[in-house]
Amino acid sequence: xxxxxxxxxxxxxxxxxxxxxxxxxxxxxxxxxxxxxxxxxxxxxxxxxxxxxxxxxxxxxxxxxxxxxxxxxxxxxxxxxxxxxxxxxxxxxxxxxxxxxxxxxxxxxxxxxxxxxxxxxxxxxxxxxxxxxxxxxxxxxxxxxxxxxxxxxxxxxxxxxxxxxxxxxxxxxxxxxxxxxxxxxxxxxxxxxxxxxxxxxxxxxxxxxxxxxxxxxxxxxxxxxxxxxxxxxxxxxxxxxxxxxxxxxxxxxxxxxxxxxxxxxxxxxxxxxxxxxxxxxxxxxxxxxxxxx
Amino acid sequence: xxxxxxxxxxxxxxxxxxxxxxxxxxxxxxxxxxxxxxxxxxxxxxxxxxxxxxxxxxxxxxxxxxxxxxxxxxxxxxxxxxxxxxxxxxxxxxxxxxxxxxxxxxxxxxxxxxxxxxxxxxxxxxxxxxxxxxxxxxxxxxxxxxxxxxxxxxxxxxxxxxxxxxxxxxxxxxxxxxxxxxxxxxxxxxxxxxxxxxxxxxxxxxxxxxxxxxxxxxxxxxxxxxxxxxxxxxxxxxxxxxxxxxxxxxxxxxxxxxxxxxxxxxxxxxxxxxxxxxxxxxxxx
Numbered sequence: 161x162x163x164x165x166x167x168x169x170x171x172x173x174x175x176x177x178x179x180x181x182x183x184x185x186x187x188x189x190x191x192x193x194x195x196x197x198x199x200x201x202x203x204x205x206x207x208x209x210x211x212x213x214x215x216x217x218x219x220x221x222x223x224x225x226x227x228x229x230x231x232x233x234x235x236x237x238x239x240x241x242x243x244x245x246x247x248x249x250x251x252x253x254x255x256x257x258x259x260x261x262x263x264x265x266x267x268x269x270x271x272x273x274x275x276x277x278x279x280x281x282x283x284x285x286x287x288x289x290x291x292x293x294x295x296x297x298x299x300x301x302x303x304x305x306x307x308x309x310x311x312x313x314x315x316x317x318x319x320x321x322x323x324x325x326x327x328x329x330x331x332x333x334x335x336x337x338x339x340x341x342x343x344x345x346x347x348x349x350x351x352x353x354x355x356x357x358x359x360x361x362x363x364x365x366x367x368x369x370x371x372x373x374x375x376x377x378x379x380x381x382x383x384x385x386x387x388x389x390x391x392x393x394x395x396x397x398x399x400x401x402x403x404x405x406x407x408x409x410x411x412x413x414x415x416x417x418x419x420x421x422x423x424x425x426x427x428x429x430x431x432x433x434x435x436x437x438x439x440x441x442x443x444x445x446x447x448x449x450x451x452x453x
Numbered sequence: 454x455x456x457x458x459x460x461x462x463x464x465x466x467x468x469x470x471x472x473x474x475x476x477x478x479x480x481x482x483x484x485x486x487x488x489x490x491x492x493x494x495x496x497x498x499x500x501x502x503x504x505x506x507x508x509x510x511x512x513x514x515x516x517x518x519x520x521x522x523x524x525x526x527x528x529x530x531x532x533x534x535x536x537x538x539x540x541x542x543x544x545x546x547x548x549x550x551x552x553x554x555x556x557x558x559x560x561x562x563x564x565x566x567x568x569x570x571x572x573x574x575x576x577x578x579x580x581x582x583x584x585x586x587x588x589x590x591x592x593x594x595x596x597x598x599x600x601x602x603x604x605x606x607x608x609x610x611x612x613x614x615x616x617x618x619x620x621x622x623x624x625x626x627x628x629x630x631x632x633x634x635x636x637x638x639x640x641x642x643x644x645x646x647x648x649x650x651x652x653x654x655x656x657x658x659x660x661x662x663x664x665x666x667x668x669x670x671x672x673x674x675x676x677x678x679x680x681x682x683x684x685x686x687x688x689x690x691x692x693x694x695x696x697x698x699x700x701x702x703x704x705x706x707x708x709x710x711x712x713x714x715x716x717x718x719x720x721x722x723x724x725x726x727x728x729x730x731x732x733x734x735x736x737x738x
Contacts, residue, residue: 258514259538261724273579294516310517314534338529341490348525355529389489389533 161304161324163372164190164450167206170334170378170392170414171232178420183447186232187414189374194325197303200224201320201331201374206447207236215241218248223301226254227333228317229267237268238277248286253299253306255316256292263292293318309366311335312359313391319363321370327453330367330407331374334414336391337401338363367405372453374445375401377412380427395431403440413445457635461644464607471649474499475544479592479652482541489533496540497524505543506536542591557605557612562598564689564725570594571724572679573672576714580671580706593658593676596651600642600659608634625695627663639663665700674703681711682718688725 167185175184186204193199198219200207203226214222222242227233242248254264268281268288281288293299295310295318304324311317313334322329338359342349367373375398379387384394393401395412402410415424428444435442443449477495481487496502503524510521510531521527528536573594577587604612615633619626630637643660651659658676661667665677681696683689696711704710709717 256514256516258510258512258516259535259542261514275579292516294518296518297516310530312532314532316515316535341488341493341528351523352525352529355526359529391532 161194161322161327161329161453162192162450163329163374163453164192165206165411165413165445165447166190166210167202167204167236168413168415168445168447169204169232169417170376171417173205173232174417178422181421181446182415182419182424182444185447186235187227188236189331191304191322191324191329193303195303197301198222199301199304199306199322199324201322202227202233202333203237203240204232204234205236205239208239211236211240211242215245218242218245220249222248222250223306224250224252225306225318225320226252226264226267227311227320227331228255228313228315229257229264230315230334233333234267234271238272238279243268243284243286243288244279246285249289250286251289251291253291253293255308255310255318256294258316263290265290265292309363311363312338314389315391317391319366321366325453327372328370329372329374329453330370332376332393332398332401334391335376336389336393337397339388364401364404367401367407369406369408371408372451373398373402373405373407373410374413375410376414378414378416383416395427399431399435399438399440399442402442403438408441409451410440410442411445411449411451412442415444460608461636461641464603465641465644465648467607468603468645468648471651472499472502474502476650478502478540478544482537482544487533487537489528489536492533492537492540493524493528496536502540502543506539509539509543544592557601557616558690561690562601565683566595566598566689568683568686568688568721568725569597569676569679572682572718572721573675575718575721575724576675576679576707577672580675582671589652589655590672590675593655593672594679596642596646596655597659597662597676597680598638598642599645600638600640603641603645604630604634604638623695637663663697665703674706678703678707678711678714682715682721685711685715686721 166188168183169186173184173186185206187202188204188206189201190210191199191201203224243250252264252267254267256263271277272279272281274280293308295308298305298307304322307321308318311319311332317333319330319332338356340349340352340356342352376393377395377398378392379394381394381396398410398412424444474495481492481495496506506524506527507521510527521530570591574587574591577590582590611634615629618624618629627637639660639662643656646656646659654670654672657668658673661673662676662680678699681699684694684696699711707714
């Protein structure tokens with residue numbers, strides 16, 4: 161299996177001279193089996209160029225897994241050219257929206273409502289199917305299995321484990337470690353802590369031994385202090401998760417929107433010093449980076 | 454007139470208190486920096502609310518793989534935002550007392566209120582109101598006719614007379630109420646909203662949903678339009694079938710009239726159907 165980062169930015173596209181190397185497009189990961197079958201993880205703006213390539217050589221089927229429906233993970237969908245081409249089969253998988261009591265179906269219709277977009281979902285020519293997934297569900301695509309795991313984010317967000325060609329990849333989507341809302345000494349601290357620990361342990365167990373972990377690492381520790389509860393991890397959180405899970409390699413992504421290439425380089429160097437003896441093999445994901453698993 | 458007012462106040466006084474936990478959830482949900490601990494504490498202190506939340510998060514809509522057994526558990530699993538919005542969705546329902554009044558068909562009343570709630574919510578989203586704000590729109594729709602419940606429970610004879618008169622073709626329930634009871638269901642609904650200390654925008658939406666001259670807000674515009682759409686589509690009934698005229702200003706806001714919008718909300722049916730679970734959960738006591 162091979163994965164290619166089509167978009168590595170979090171929150172909002174960040175084009176410009178300071179984001180040329182790590183990229184300015186929002187989250188999208190192309191996963192190819194050895195035989196060339198295609199899985200797309202998230203549909204941020206990075207999906208656009210992938211769509212252009214696919215339009216030239218359409219695959220028999222296209223499976224798009226949406227971790228959650230915040231803009232930066234879906235905004236490229238209306239610009240995904242294969243959706244406009246008759247004969248293409250595209251299946252969009254994702255979490256439910258329990259508060260509006262819908263599944264993943266409105267992911268296109270809502271953002272393609274007339275005030276927001278000139279073409280309506282009903283006018284798309286491809287054969288589009290939607291499949292709403294539940295927690296810990298496994299989808300068998302024949303060439304690969306994709307399993308869901310509910311993570312911690314201000315929307316229902318699934319991490320996806322992709323098992324293909326005898327290897328495994330886990331993509332967190334957006335995720336913040338579970339944390340205790342009580343202080344030591346509060347009556348409920350212990351009960352809450354027990355549940356938090358259990359959740360963190362479940363996550364580590366699900367990730368145990370994956371070959372590659374692609375993890376949200378949006379913040380530095382200093383930034384996180386101000387942004388706890390926003391649903392994102394720090395570089396340290398993501399590396400700790402990789403270490404605890406015994407992941408073979410970890411790619412840190414969902415770069416903070418204002419982070420420049422130079423700042424990311426500096427963070428990478430610092431982390432390499434701090435984590436030198438940890439056994440964790442990591443890299444900061446850059447748009448266009450491709451690695452064989 | 455003061456006699457009428459006293460009788461209305463007496464009826465309102467007989468209504469049960471608005472649960473404190475619900476007011477607190479509504480207040481907390483309005484804070485962008487709402488503390489997760491504060492929210493969890495408010496819910497925990499109300500066993501009925503707790504039960505409703507647990508039933509909701511364990512429903513098929515959430516698709517969770519584990520049974521959620523406590524509010525702490527729900528809080529860890531779902532996080533602040535989802536929990537807050539689930540609480541908000543459940544907050545407004547369940548405050549309406551169960552009535553066995555034969556003056557008000559509660560099935561029809563619920564369906565009408567629910568359809569107006571879903572429709573007001575959809576219209577709010579269409580006008581660019583955020584998801585959090587849209588929950589308020591849902592609540593306004595759900596509660597807009599609450600005054601009818603007060604009439605049906607505590608002034609049943611006169612309400613029945615007014616409702617009977619309103620069945621005549623061309624009659625208006627509001628005019629009949631004014632004639633027979635000296636006040637409309639919107640008037641007494643507003644009095645109840647005052648007693649319940651509902652936020653001003655909700656109170657005004659209830660007070661002026663038949664009288665746009667009384668106040669002006671996007672919420673009220675959406676509620677007014679949703680009420681007409683719901684009557685046009687005959688979702689349930691609340692004893693009043695007359696479709697009121699929509700001012701040009703509101704038609705311009707949506708770029709279409711009642712019929713146009715009614716045709717342009719293809720998922721309303723489905724949303725009403727879906728939202729029924731909130732009624733079931735809300736009614737659980």
